[in-house]
Amino acid sequence: MSAVELDFHLVRMTHGDVPTVMKNERRAYTHPWTEGIFIDCVKSGYECWLFVLEGRNIGHGVLSVAAAESHLLNVCINPDYHGSGYGRVLVQFMLDRAQQCGADCVFLEVRPSNHVACKLYHTLGFNEVGVRRNYYPAFTGREDALVLAKEFI
Numbered sequence: 001m002s003a004v005e006l007d008f009h010l011v012r013m014t015h016g017d018v019p020t021v022m023k024n025e026r027r028a029y030t031h032p033w034t035e036g037i038f039i040d041c042v043k044s045g046y047e048c049w050l051f052v053l054e055g056r057n058i059g060h061g062v063l064s065v066a067a068a069e070s071h072l073l074n075v076c077i078n079p080d081y082h083g084s085g086y087g088r089v090l091v092q093f094m095l096d097r098a099q100q101c102g103a104d105c106v107f108l109e110v111r112p113s114n115h116v117a118c119k120l121y122h123t124l125g126f127n128e129v130g131v132r133r134n135y136y137p138a139f140t141g142r143e144d145a146l147v148l149a150k151e152f153i
């Protein structure tokens with residue numbers, strides 16, 4: 001689905017945005033990041049962006065770039081807005097930022113049970129390159145992570 005024709009844009013996340021970021025984060029994830037993780041990411045100079053729709057923060061993306069390698073650490077759209085194409089726009093934007101920052105590849109981890117995200121990443125050219133055993137907390141025990149990678153050619 002292509003993004004609905006509404007007024008959206010991507011804005012750099014600041015320390016002051018973290019409380020609204022946490023609202024989307026808690027709604028979207030079963031095991032959300034903490035406020036402290038977002039604050040550390042902003043402080044560390046990571047690529048931290050907000051997805052703003054008609055003046056309202058509805059999602060965020062966090063990317064680290066070191067030398068030619070980058071890592072997509074978080075992608076989130078508030079569930080009220082799922083399925084409208086915004087997640088795809090957000091991930092593509094983060095990939096563009098990775099390239100602009102000099103990366104020639106992007107890595108990420110995803111839960112194998114997260115079929116929506118897996119499908120999105122595969123359609124954007126990511127390939128599975130490994131598995132991290134027991135990487136994520138789950139409601140019962142732990143869940144593996146698939147490691148996906150995309151090279152910019």
Ligand SMILES: CC(C)(COP(=O)(O)OP(=O)(O)OC[C@H]1O[C@@H](n2cnc3c(N)ncnc32)[C@H](O)[C@@H]1OP(=O)(O)O)[C@@H](O)C(=O)NCCC(=O)NCCS
Binds near residue numbers: 075076083
């Ligand atoms: C993953 C996430 C960002 C996708 O956001 P979204 O705005 O709903 O996604 P989009 O509407 O842009 O859809 C993007 C693609 O996801 C897949 N997708 C979306 N909804 C789907 C569904 N119900 N079933 C299967 N695939 C689906 C499709 O491939 C879709 O592309 P297409 O419509 O061109 O076929 C969103 O679901 C989310 O925030 N999830 C919670 C946090 C999360 O899991 N983040 C990823 C961690 S690795």
